[in-house]
Amino acid sequence: MLPHYWPTPVTGDPLIYGADVSIALVSIAILFVLFYYKKWGWLWREWLTTVDHKKIGILYVIAALLMLFRGGVDGLLMRTQLAQPNMHFLESEHYNQVFSTHGTIMILFVAMPFMFALFNIVIPLQIGARDVAFPYLNAISFWMFFFGALLLNISFVIGGSPDAGWVSYAPLTEKQFDPGPGENFYLMALQLSGIGSMATGINFLVTILRMRAPGMTLMRMPLLTWAVLAASIIIIYAFPALTIALALLLIDRVAGAHFFTMGHGGNPMMYTNLFWIWGHPEVYIVLLPVFGVFSEVFPAFSGKRVFGYSSMVASLMAISIVSFLLWAHHFFTMGAGPGVNTYFGIASMAIGIPTGVKVFNWMFTMYRGRIRMTMPMRWAVGFIPNFVIGGATGVMLAAAPGDYQYHNSFFLIAHFHQVLIGGTIYGSLAGMYFWWPKMFGFTLDEKRGRIAFWLWNVGFYVTFFPQYLLGLMGMTRRIYTYPPGMGWTNLNLLSTIGAFLMGLGFIYIVWDILYSTMHRSELKDVTGDPWNARSLEWSLPSPPPHYNFAVVPTVTRRDEWWELKKSGRADVLRPTAQDIEAIHMPNNSGKPIIFSVFFFIVGLGFVFEWYAVIVIGLAGVLATMLLRSVEEDTGHHIPAEEVRHEEMALGRM
Amino acid sequence: MAVSNKDLSGVLARGQSAGHSHDENELRVAGFWIFLSTDMILFACLFATYLVLRGNTDAGPTPQQIFDVRGFTEETFILLTSSFTCGLATHAMHEGRRGGLITWLSITALLGLSFVGLEVSEFVHDVGVGATMQRSAFLSAFFTLVGTHGLHVSIGILWMISIMYQILKRGINATTARKLTIVGLYWHFLDVVWVFLFTVVYLMGVM
Amino acid sequence: MSSHMMEGGHGDGFTPHGRSFPWLHVVGYLLSLVLTIIAFLAVLNHWLSGRTLISIIMLLAVMQIGIQLFFFMHFTEGHGPRYHIMALGFALFFTIIFVGGSVWIMSFGGSQAY
């Protein structure tokens, strides 16, 4: 069969050559290090085959930071192009590709892995479990995400990136208007990572519902656990809609069907509809977990219990359900009837209520608390004004008649960056600073972190406030340049300056991580509880042993660890020699990564429409599944003696 | 009475002495219910697409013209029966009758196979009269919705074969019992989806 | 049933029940056949028309879900918290929302032939 496309490095553009060269250099450097230090075996045994939730969490963090860099560079490229009128820094097609990959990467490959990192690193520790419900599936989730992200990232250098926005609306994305493989990259990359996300949703729902330590009733769960529960519910019921939207568009493109085409009865708006059935809940998937982070951070650094626990739980659950009932507010201007727009407008405003409850609860938590301004707290406090503004502009957009003015303008851009950066990214960073010692055994340096925070925070407002005004002045999104004399020039320049400040902030965060790693002995966390915090994970050493809990704790109330510390009985959670029994743990496996590699091959096959490759890939997927099914893998036991030894070495007995 | 979650977990809890492996089987059944929920939403979106597009025939073949009452009647009764025989297989499992289990499961897989066969011949016939998925939005939606169900059934058949192999090799134990329970849930679920297919697509198509 | 269970012998982890006739399955099967036949006859003989007919056959289909769930999948029998019932309840709810909502939203352009 003749392939339809060949993967050729797109030529004639210094940017792409630059990308080619840097990808090649980084790959060579990594390979060199691995060979030179003979680290292959270590890499395979410790990381590529791991099913340990803590390690998988760390992999997610690394991936998210790398992708944040890539997406951030995209953002800076766009801002550079828009700094002045009539710039020729990017051509129009490249501008399209850059904003498309920027959006896609930021939502799917930065925000999502940050959330999954939180899920993985914190949840089992926080509920007193030794791993997630399905550790093997958890590894599959990560590798599917990883290869999805890889697929999207290589598109730039082999064949061209998607160029129809992160929403990839039909009919623009139909073969007729967008013949290259770029859109196929988008469709397959999201499909692969989407499978992983769905599996993560199922995994953590079951983990939280079924694996909690004895005594931890639902209403004793920490709020982050509640938030992850709520987010998992959204993942489970929202992601199938994305799967279908992408699959149908792919069928249109490769099989010539007519779901979303202009002719033969297709209806492009149905794509928009399906996309947002997933898309709106998705924004809450990347938001609820950081609500959970803030609900841990504010009490910890205010020295108080969280204000209004039950209302926090109720609002999380309310948001998780209501978030499914709002999707059409993303296409008010599509022309559905007034009944539709009225309902979706009012419902969208209503979701501000549970969100508002949470903001007030956080502020009441701080009220008259003994506040410690640490790094996690700084990001958390920075979040509040951001989110209030983002929510307010959201309500403005939700007023359907008003949205006819704001829709697809820079006002919209400013709104969702306000909530996504100000909410998701601030929250992820708060979480990263907070649980970093739990992951690696040392805290991150305050001083550098403070500089990073202020660069970022100031940069943020300087970038996005001008964009609200630009939107109101009529500047639409997704334009690659604009003429002088519109009155937009100065504000655009200001916005670009802000963007570079944020870029500097990011560099400082990376520098903070490197600096702290070099000085890790001074920053070492010897207590396991560097923040004097409240939930069970802080009762463990940092980093916790492979099996987490030598003896599974029994929980009698909310904030068990905090209460025990307060009454001077923290020792209750230390294991005693006679309580320790052999611990059953899952085995590592190479199959998740191999399985995902085959899926990657399927993805490549669809991208270039090489049917033989698709068949080979699918055969591999099926074979790996069958092999797994007949394999007898019941895990292994760590003997009690070994556990005792390890706890002794950790100074816990 | 046949397998229930209670029986199963009771059986599993007693049988497995080691660590938390009894939880493991129970957890997987719980996880599978949730997977079924996601699959249900998947079909919901396909149904929504079908309902939105089903009038858009682009002056091509209409439902009345291509749906063959006899064909989909047969398909329906075959699948309903296979759901029943699948239930009998789990029943046999609970009585520890390996022979009965294998017999009923084979019958189920064969019924499934004849269902897929009928569906394929229906599709071949449609294509023969020019009703291809490239012809109109209605046909795109029809083939995709019904085909996705058919694909699920085909996967179910492969899955059953793999489980029969494992039960023949290792007998009925906690692990194989759990696997059979899960594939049973899957199969009954597909039956439910088909009931909606024949109601919404076929019956409403020939009304 | 569970009273029939004995201690698992040598760790194969499975204890069979005594033999019994699968009444539940037979009844479920017969019911599903009856409901299906009613739906067929109602449509093919034009007993009713339009919305009423659609409502009736949808109702029959929903009853079939019940049959599969209770007679074959033993939906309500469980041990411990019954989260799977909630999961499926949500799925049903969102199915209705997504299908109904899409049809409602798309009604302005769904049935026109471009």
Ligand code: HEM
């Ligand atoms: C009070 C709460 C909120 C309301 C009422 C609201 C309302 C809206 C509306 C009506 C739009 C569509 C505007 C248009 O396209 O013309 C929109 C866009 C958007 N919102 Fe929000 N929003 C809220 C919170 C959030 C949150 C918390 C997030 C993310 C964490 C978010 C992320 C987005 C994104 C990504 C878009 C744009 C998508 C695109 O077209 O590319 N929103 N919002």
Ligand SMILES: [Cu+2]
């Ligand atoms: Cu929205």
